Structures are given as C-alpha cells and as structure tokens.
Amino acid sequence: MPSFLLPLALYAFVMSITPGPNNVMLAASGAAYGMRRTAPHMLGIWVGFGAIVFISALGMGELLLSLPFLIPALKVAASLYLLYLAYLIARAGNPKIEARHPPKGFTGAALFQFINPKGWTGAITAVTAFQDSAIGLIPQASTKAAICTAAAIPCALAWAGFGTVIGHILSEPRAILIFNASMAALTVATAVLVLY
Numbered sequence: 001m002p003s004f005l006l007p008l009a010l011y012a013f014v015m016s017i018t019p020g021p022n023n024v025m026l027a028a029s030g031a032a033y034g035m036r037r038t039a040p041h042m043l044g045i046w047v048g049f050g051a052i053v054f055i056s057a058l059g060m061g062e063l064l065l066s067l068p069f070l071i072p073a074l075k076v077a078a079s080l081y082l083l084y085l086a087y088l089i090a091r092a093g094n095p096k097i098e099a100r101h102p103p104k105g106f107t108g109a110a111l112f113q114f115i116n117p118k119g120w121t122g123a124i125t126a127v128t129a130f131q132d133s134a135i136g137l138i139p140q141a142s143t144k145a146a147i148c149t150a151a152a153i154p155c156a157l158a159w160a161g162f163g164t165v166i167g168h169i170l171s172e173p174r175a176i177l178i179f180n181a182s183m184a185a186l187t188v189a190t191a192v193l194v195l196y
Helices: 007-016 019-056 061-064 070-091 095-100 106-115 116-129 135-170 173-194
Strands: none
Touching: 007 135, 019 061, 019 070, 019 106, 019 116, 019 135, 061 070, 061 135, 070 106, 070 173, 116 135, 116 173
C-alpha cells in the first residue's frame, strides 16, 4: 500500500471542499436546476479533475511549469469563462433564460478542469508532494488520480446539495434574484482571484 494514501486523501479533500470555481458553479446549478440535473456537471468535474491529476503525474504538470506563458494564459481563459458563467448565474431563475441555458453538462464541466487554475495547482501539488519511490509511474499516477477523484465526490455532492436546499427554500422571486446575484458576485470574485 502506498505510503501517501492517507495524507493525499486528506489534502485532496481539503482542496476539493474549499470554495473555488467548481464549487460556486455547483451551488448555483443545484439552486437553479436541482441535484438530479446537476449530476452530469458533477460527473464531468470528477472525470476531468482525475484526468489532470493523472497526466500531471505522468509529467504534464512539469511541462506546464516549464512553459511560464501557459499559466497566465490559463488564468485569463478561466477568468473569462467564469465571467461568462457569472452572467448566466445572475440571470438564472427566469424560465425563459433557463430554457435557453440548460445546466452545464458532463463535457463542458470536464473540459473546464483543463483551464481551471485551482485544479492544476491542486493536481501538481498532489503529484509532487506525495511520492512513493517503491511504486512505478503508471500505478502511482492511477492511484493518485483515483484518490483525488474519490475525495472530490463528497465535496461536489455537498456543494450541489447546499445549492439544491437553498433552491427549495427560496420561493420568492426576489429571494431567488438575491441568491443568484450573490452566486454571480462570488463567481466574479473568483474570476478576479484566479488572475493573481
């Protein structure tokens, strides 16, 4: 059994439960669409994040760090995308808007992980800080991806569940607008923080 299992699991859980782009989007989606319709979004996050942990462990993370222009480019792309999502979140709750903008699906959520700076930072830290020289490259990469994905599952469920509960509590149109504006503001703040 790898020596890094428990420390990596704890690290991955803390990284996954703390606020960030994925969690804000999951809370907003849960509030607007409910848990069932948010499920593909969660699945996309788990698969996408597991993939970046795996490829980071194979050396992609080192390549990313060795090309300094890529990190600012990822930050700008993620920030622009988050600003677009903030716009959609602010307008959620209106049935006409929801009909035009269904919840984020599996593919969009999985692909977002590849421009999510928090995800890359977490993945690169997970593969560099937790090592076991007795394990080969592929088994180690697979184990780290599995641990990080497993730790992300309850965190995503908690954030989407929080949003779903809030969505059920908020029945007044004004309350929904205030919640959506708050989630949009958090998304904008996240977009700004991503740049630093």
